[in-house]
Amino acid sequence: MSEQTPALRLENITKTFPGVKALDDVSFSVLPGEVHALMGENGAGKSTLMKVLGGLHQPDDGQIIVGEQPVRMASPLDAKSKGIVFIHQELSLADELTVAENIYLGELPRKRFGLVDWRRLYAQTNEILKRLNVSFDARALVGDLSIANQQMVEIARALTVDAKAVIFDEPTASLTDAEKVVLFDVISDLKSSGVGIIYISHRMEEIFKITDRISVLRDGAYRGTLETSKTNDEDITQLMIGRTLDLSRNLAHHDVGDVVLKVDNLSCGHLYENVSFEVRHGEVVGFYGLVGAGRTAIAETLFGLREPTAGRIYLDGQPTRIHSPADAIRRGISLVPEDxxxxxxxxxxxxxxxxxxxxxxxxxxxxxxxxxxxxxxxxxxxxxxxxxxxxxxxxxxxxxxxxxxxxxxxxxxxxxPNVLIVDEPTRGIDVGSKSEIHNLIRDLAGLGYAVIVISSEMPEVLHVSDRIVAMFSGKIMRTFTSEEVTEDNLIQAISGLSADKVA
Structure with a gap:
C-alpha cells in the first residue's frame, strides 16, 4: 500500500487564527482504494485541516497535492472540480428544493437555450438513489425527509463526480443501523473503484470495522499513523488525548433519595404507549433503544413539546400537567436536546x-x-x-x-432543575470530552440531581446509568439495574424479544 502514489496529500500545512495556531506543520495522505480514519479530540484541528482542503481556509504554509499535481483550493466548488468531495456532518441542503436539485446544485443538466433538462436530471438522480437503496425518489422535497434520509442525500452528492477522494465527516450520526449498512456498502464500492476515503468519526467500533489506517491529530499537530489491524482503541485513545480513560461499567453504589418524577401509563399517539417509570434524587436512569423506539418523544413530552394522549405525570408525588417548555422549566424540568x-x-x-x-x-x-x-x-x-x-x-x-x-x-x-434530561449527551463528541461528560453526569447524580440519559450507544448507557429502561417500538420492554444488565439481555429487550419487567 505504501508504494502507491497517494490520491491526496497535504504537506506541512500550517494555519493560524488570532491567538491560536490551529494547525502546526501537519502532513496527511490517503491512498487510492483506502479508507483512512482521521481522529482527534474536538479542537484537535481535524475540521480546520478539512476546511483547508475544501478551500474554505487558505493555509499560511504547506501545499495540497492531488495525485502528483500541486493544487490550490480556491473554494468548495474548486475542490469538487479537482475530485475532492465532502460529506458534511452538518447538513448543507436546501429544504425547499427537491432531492435532485440538491444533489446537482450548481451543475443541473441543460438543454438548448440553457433550460434545465428535468427528465435527465431525475433519471440521473434516481440511478444514484438506487445504489443507496433509499425509499424516496428524485422529486421528493428535502424538507419533507427525515434527518437520516437527508444525510443519504448528502452522501448521494459524492456519487455524481469522478472523485479522487471523498471525506465523510461523522456520516452515521443520524443513521439507523440499517442505513449504516447501506453507507458502509457505498464506501466499500468507492474503495473498490480506487477512490481514497477520509473517514472522520468518534465511533471506535466503526473505525475498526471499515478503515485501513488511522491518523491522529492532537492540539493542531500530527501525532502518528497506525494500521488499523495492528492497533486497538487504547493505543488510539492514548495518541488522541495523551492519557487513558475509564470506560468501565457503572457498578458504583451511592444513596438515592425520594422519587422526584413518576410517569404512569403515559401515551402519545403512535409514538409510545403505556409508558411507566420513575426517577429518584441521586439516580441516573438511562433510556436505550433503536431509532424510533420513542425515547426522544417521551423526553419532549416531559419538557412540554408534546401533549400526551393518555396517562399521568407526577412531580414530588403531585399530578402535574405540562403544556409548554415554560411550564416544564417552572416545574424544574430541563432538557439538553439531541441536536x-x-x-x-x-x-x-x-x-x-x-x-x-x-x-x-x-x-x-x-x-x-x-x-x-x-x-x-x-x-x-x-x-x-x-x-x-x-x-x-x-x-x-x-x-x-x-x-x-x-x-x-x-x-x-x-x-x-429537579430533573435533568440529557438526550444523546455525547453525539459528535470526541472520546476525551465524552469521558468528561460521563463523569459530569455521574457527579450530578452524586449531588442529588435526578437525571435521565437517552443514548444510542450501549457502552455509554452502561457506563453512566443506575437503571436502564429498554424500549422497543414505543413500549418499555424491561427495566434493568446496573448489576443485572448484560449486553445480551439488553439487546434482546430493545429487539422486542423480552417483555419481562424487573422491579
Whole structure:
C-alpha cells in the first residue's frame, strides 16, 4: 500500500487564527482504494485541516497535492472540480428544493437555450438513489425527509463526480443501523473503484470495522499513523488525548433519595404507549433503544413539546400537567436536546448569553439585563464544568462539540432543575470530552440531581446509568439495574424479544 502514489496529500500545512495556531506543520495522505480514519479530540484541528482542503481556509504554509499535481483550493466548488468531495456532518441542503436539485446544485443538466433538462436530471438522480437503496425518489422535497434520509442525500452528492477522494465527516450520526449498512456498502464500492476515503468519526467500533489506517491529530499537530489491524482503541485513545480513560461499567453504589418524577401509563399517539417509570434524587436512569423506539418523544413530552394522549405525570408525588417548555422549566424540568446546535444553542451568540438565555427576565435590573449577574453565572459554570473558552465573549459556534455541550448543560444547571434530561449527551463528541461528560453526569447524580440519559450507544448507557429502561417500538420492554444488565439481555429487550419487567 505504501508504494502507491497517494490520491491526496497535504504537506506541512500550517494555519493560524488570532491567538491560536490551529494547525502546526501537519502532513496527511490517503491512498487510492483506502479508507483512512482521521481522529482527534474536538479542537484537535481535524475540521480546520478539512476546511483547508475544501478551500474554505487558505493555509499560511504547506501545499495540497492531488495525485502528483500541486493544487490550490480556491473554494468548495474548486475542490469538487479537482475530485475532492465532502460529506458534511452538518447538513448543507436546501429544504425547499427537491432531492435532485440538491444533489446537482450548481451543475443541473441543460438543454438548448440553457433550460434545465428535468427528465435527465431525475433519471440521473434516481440511478444514484438506487445504489443507496433509499425509499424516496428524485422529486421528493428535502424538507419533507427525515434527518437520516437527508444525510443519504448528502452522501448521494459524492456519487455524481469522478472523485479522487471523498471525506465523510461523522456520516452515521443520524443513521439507523440499517442505513449504516447501506453507507458502509457505498464506501466499500468507492474503495473498490480506487477512490481514497477520509473517514472522520468518534465511533471506535466503526473505525475498526471499515478503515485501513488511522491518523491522529492532537492540539493542531500530527501525532502518528497506525494500521488499523495492528492497533486497538487504547493505543488510539492514548495518541488522541495523551492519557487513558475509564470506560468501565457503572457498578458504583451511592444513596438515592425520594422519587422526584413518576410517569404512569403515559401515551402519545403512535409514538409510545403505556409508558411507566420513575426517577429518584441521586439516580441516573438511562433510556436505550433503536431509532424510533420513542425515547426522544417521551423526553419532549416531559419538557412540554408534546401533549400526551393518555396517562399521568407526577412531580414530588403531585399530578402535574405540562403544556409548554415554560411550564416544564417552572416545574424544574430541563432538557439538553439531541441536536444541540439546532435546538440547544444560538450559535451566533456569545457563551454568556447562551448560558443565561432562559433566565434573562430574572436577571433584569429595571428594563436592562444585569450584565454583572450574567457574567457571574457564566464564570461559575465555566469553572464548575471546565468549559474551555478564551472568555464569555467567544461565539458558541467557535467552540468544540464537547464545550458546546457543556454550555447547554451549564445553562440548565444554572436554573437548579429537579430533573435533568440529557438526550444523546455525547453525539459528535470526541472520546476525551465524552469521558468528561460521563463523569459530569455521574457527579450530578452524586449531588442529588435526578437525571435521565437517552443514548444510542450501549457502552455509554452502561457506563453512566443506575437503571436502564429498554424500549422497543414505543413500549418499555424491561427495566434493568446496573448489576443485572448484560449486553445480551439488553439487546434482546430493545429487539422486542423480552417483555419481562424487573422491579
Amino acid at each position: 444541540r446546535k439546532a435546538q440547544g444553542l444560538v450559535l451566533g451568540m456569545n457563551c454568556r448569553d447562551n448560558m443565561t438565555l432562559p433566565q434573562v427576565d430574572d436577571l433584569k435590573a429595571g428594563p436592562f439585563v444585569a450584565e454583572g449577574a450574567e457574567i457571574a453565572i457564566f464564570d461559575q459554570y465555566r469553572d464548575r464544568l471546565d468549559i474551555r473558552t478564551p472568555g464569555w465573549r467567544q461565539s458558541v459556534g467557535n467552540l468544540s462539540g464537547g464545550n458546546q455541550q457543556k454550555i447547554v448543560i451549564g445553562k440548565w444547571l444554572s436554573m437548579h
